Amino acid sequence: MAHEIEEYVVETSVFVESVPKEKNIVSQSDINEVGSYASKVAGIKEVLCRDHMKVAFFGRTSNGKSTVINAMLGDKILPSGIGHTTNCFLQVEGEDGNEPFLLCEDSTERQNISGISHLAHALCNNRLGDSTLVRIHWPKSRCQLLRDDVVLVDSPGIDVSESLDEWIDKHCLDADVFVLVANSESTLMNTEKNFFHKVSERLSKPNIFILQNRWDMAASEPEYLNEVRKQHLDRTVDFLVNELKVVERSQAEKRIFFVSAKETLMVRLNEAKGISNNSGFPEGFSSRYFEFQDFERKFEECISKTAVVTKFDQHTRRGKGIGGDLQKLVGAIQERAWSQREKKICDRHSLYQQLDHTEKELNAVTIQMKEKICSIVEDVERRVSNALNEEIRRLYVLVDEFNEPFHPDLLVLNVYKKTLHAHVEAGLGSNLRARLSSALALNIESSQQEMTKRMLALLKDEKRDLAGTLLPRREPFEVLYRLNCENLCADFQEDIDFKFSLGVVSMVQRFLGSASSRFVKNNHKEHISRGIPMTPMTPSNEPPLGVSQDDWSIISKFAVAAVGSQGTMGIALALGLMFKTVGWRIIGLTGAVYGSLYLYERLTWTNKAKERTFKKQYVDHATRKLRLIVDLTSHNCSHQVQQELSGTFARLCRLVDESTTEMHKEMRSLEKEVQLLEDTGAQAKKLRNKANYLINELNIFQQTYLSLNE
Template identity: 60%
Template sequence: MAAYLNRTVSMMAGDGPHNKGSISAIASDFRAIRNTPQDNSPLQIFVKAKRKINDIFGEIEDYVKDAIDYMHVVEKELSILNAEEVKQMETFVNKVHGIRDVLARDHMKVAFFGRTSNGKSSVINAMLRDKVLPSGIGHTTNCFLQVEGSPADEPYLVLEGSDEHCAVESVGQLAHALCKEKLNESQLVRVFWPRNRCVLLRDDVVFVDSPGVDVSPNLDEWIDKHCLDADVFVLVANAESTLMVTEKNFFHKVSTKLSKPNIFILNNRWDASATEPEFLDQVRRQHLERGIDFLVKELKVCTPKEADERIFFISAKEALIARLAEKGFGSSNSLAEGFQNRYFEFEDFERKFEECISKSAVKTKFEQHSQRGKYISNELRNILDKLYHDAQLLKEEKLKQRKDLNDKINFTEQQLMLITQDMKQKIHDMVDDVGQRVAKALNEEIRRLSNLVDEFNLPFHPEPLVLNVYKKELHAHVESGLGSNLRARLSTALALNVEASQQEMLERLEKLIPDEKKGTSIILPRRQPFEILYRLNCDNLCADFKEDLEFRFSWGITTLIQRFAGSGAGYLALKNKRDSPTSSIIPNPSSPTDLYPNHQNNIVNDDWSLIAKLALASATSQGTMGGLLVAGFLFKTVGWRVIAVTGAIYGCLYLYERLTWTNRAKEKAFKRQYVAHATKKLKLIVDLTSSNCSYQVQQELSGTFARLCHLVDEATTDMDAELKALEVQVRNLENAAGRSKVLRNKANYLTHELELFEDAYLKPLN
């Protein structure tokens, strides 16, 4: 660059023809220096910064989506996030997406303003190195024209509010003030020019040409619509005059809406100074002083030193002609004296313009986005950090709950095992006690059975049909009476014992049931006192009872034999007399006494049966001869009078007993026989009845204990389910804590990336 400057100075000191012949060489050398790999264009800073921050925000967008999805899962499965926090985080998705859209559209925008015919379009064409925008004498540009790069190989333009591509040649008609179909001066026409034709467009620079600030009073509308996002303003002034109030007023309005806008002042048409070289320095100094005063004192947008570097004296028309000549379009022989100076100053403007717009665009476009990106990352990091700590605290709490619940389950199972053993032994002891009590009470009631039978007052008649009804009613009376007596003797005490045992079960097992399971879910023992049912079933038990209501003289031979031989022998003797020998030997299987015979009693009964048979045989089988011998013996011994008196007395006794054998006597005999028969039968079922009562008590206590144990089992099952749920929650919390930690670290990483971006692209600009 130093060699180039020395060469340029030497050329500037030479004569005119030599200068004119070296125009192409100067331009070529300057362009070569700007395009050398060692000299990176300032515009590349913006391009690289834009690419870098786009990559960072791409990661931020993915990160925010992952974080929001994770928060939704946490909100659904865990209770450590509320809907408001998640809703607040969801707004970041749209914010990041909006930032990415803005970044994709962000470019370095330079807006050209000035009075009509000051050469704004010519300056843009010279910077584009092609005649893109309409230019010429008079008022040419009728609307805003925005030139931006296009990846297409062919240029085109798009009208505001339309997506239709129009031929770029029509811009000369659409934007020309002399066109019959005039556009509104604030309307925008976008011209898309191939990037491969211009380095500036390739580096994301956008040019905005404007109508003259003196043709419309709608300056505020212009500023609001086209200037608020501009990085650099170029005031194109006419070097043949001076800065006008109209131009100053416009930039005064700009400075009120933008904080210290970057403004360059181009004194165009400086080639007119070639005709008056004697006033060159004075005019230049005059324009320079006024420009510096305007920027420094009036607008207060820069220092005097900075203002001195932002005021240039150029000829845009000459620069465009020279650059077109480089491409082979036209000739540069008609350029005025001193062109090298003006061309160099134009190149110097471009260089400083590139530095300024790149620096300004990076700062204005990306600094705010970087701050917002850090804010979003920090907010997410704070929430994720809180989420991590909450998950850790909740996990510790759940671990403690799991340990307590596991200990409670083990304690419940151990206690249930001990209580079950105790209750089994208690029920067994109580069942034995009930059996003994019932057996004792039933035996006592059997001994007083005659009193119960005597209380039966239904009219008695020996007629078989009436007698059957009498027996059925007697069976019911005996069964009811025995049941009532047993209940009176036993029920209250047994019910109290059963209830006390049930209460003990309840008190011991209730301690094993959680509080939330108590109350209505506890199955208490019966509300009514427990009552034992004494099932005697006398109707079936005494169904084989056969009454004997035939008259029998108490001093008869058979009766006397029974008295001496015993009731069993006499009964058997009479039975043997009435029945066949076979039927007297074979026992009746329907009789309960025959089902449980006693060996010793059988021997005695057999002996007395034999005596009875011998007696009867001796009284009947010897016939009349024996009777006569006995009568003769008695007659000779005691006398006939004694025999007669004895016979009379015997006959009176027989007659008395026969006359007193009434229904009343038959009823007494019937009841006596029934008591004897029922006593035998009832004694046979004493053990069975006591076992039945014991079984009822056992069933009652076992049922109560089983219901209470079922409640304990349900509580244990619920605790097992709760334990499994706690284990799932602990795993979820561990996963949540781990995931939140990873996402939190990712937020730190993104914040660090944005800080590195600021260090690389923003801090050097401060």
């Protein structure tokens, strides 16, 4: 059974040391407590495995401990005399041989028994330390008591050394019976009481006999003999019953004896020599000798029965106590583990609900925000397209506001066009921003605030503080309108040479251009894009009857050349016809008016007129080009808005994803902790049940053993 308890203590020790300290399930005091039980169980196991009974004699100096042992052995083996004689622990044990010898501690060399006086006597110069053990092997054939495998241990006086605790731990914990040798000339002293209090703290109800030695001195005062005996008896019984609580009052008086060890030793030495003991002893010798023999009988009875029972009962109780203490310890560990497990399970459940809610809300918000972003992008594209078309229709106003000096010189004209490109691009961008920026910024900002509010609601409190560094920039978002007029109108070629409005070439071009305009309006109107308003057709830029611009230019030149090729013949025929019809005066007047108109137009064809013509041609050309990029520009602006909103939402999603990732890690950590706590609780429960099993087994053993000895 001791082996099973030892295994249980080792198993419990391994268990408590394996529990992580940071879990606050097992404290360092728990580990130390379990470790202390290992040495206690080892001591119990050693005692139970021992094949002899150990009796320890204690008392103050010169109380006669060595004399009592010599009297019990019937020979003067141990050194004795006046004053402090025994300086170390002397253990007398039986030897099967016929020659006695002694062994010093930590030595196997046999020494002659005569050397005991040199080793153990306090007056010897080469004396041993007071906690040293000298083993005396005495032939069993010379002593009946030693034949019963009894070991007698003599000790130094308990009042002459400070190593009392060391004595108890080293030589007393495995003793089966304690014999306190007191001095009947004085009362029971605190030194003796304190010693047995310390023994009682370490052993459960030790077997104690108390010998009131030197009772022969009471013969000198016979009138006080009974009173002194009663005084000693009352104090000693009170010590055993009320202070130590090792026996019942009815049994206490049977453990106290009034003897004279010196007289008993002398009688037995004389008997060994064949000398009669009829005289030479003080009055009352017979009663003292009889009481010493009574002590020996009860001592032997205790050794043969009571001490054995007490030995097993005592250590059984100690084993039960150790089992009970460990049962409480592992029970407390189990309760703490289950308590923490329940808390971790609640935390895990709460975290799971939070994680599930976060993921569902994230999916819902993602769908809604995608739809909202698409709606905003479409709205931005529509607004930009409408605003840009409106600005294109008002392009002539913007061009008319351009007031840089104009000159038809080619070098100056190139600089003028470049500056005009920049003016138009800046003006269009400024007008678009004035029309759209406030509304777009407000719409974007409100959308960002909405998605921020909804996404931050999915984060933990500590994560919300990080959102300020990731979410919308402090400056409002501004759409950039990239028109690039310089490249867009790079193919613009002005025509500012003088052309008489009533000239033949101009009239032919005007006539053919008008026909082309009507044809395009009637036949090609359905081919114009819905998103781009129709470009106003002018005589200078409309191809007739579906013929391309370049083809029509060649045709018109050919027609003009054909008309002019008639030369003088054509003019002559026309003049002759007119002359016969209206006369010379009408012809002259008409020629004068025609010439005046030509001269007027020629004189008014100044740089200012050229600039107006240039700007008109530029407006027409830029209008056509800008209409081509309306869709591209509006799409570009909507893409900027989409990037801004998508970027903000992506940063928010990343923040939420980081939070959910941390929650997943925390979930896995909680699952591991729950599993660890479950394993710890299960192991503690197993050890608790095992302790209960061992205690029950010890109870059965105790009841069975005691019933057999009754």
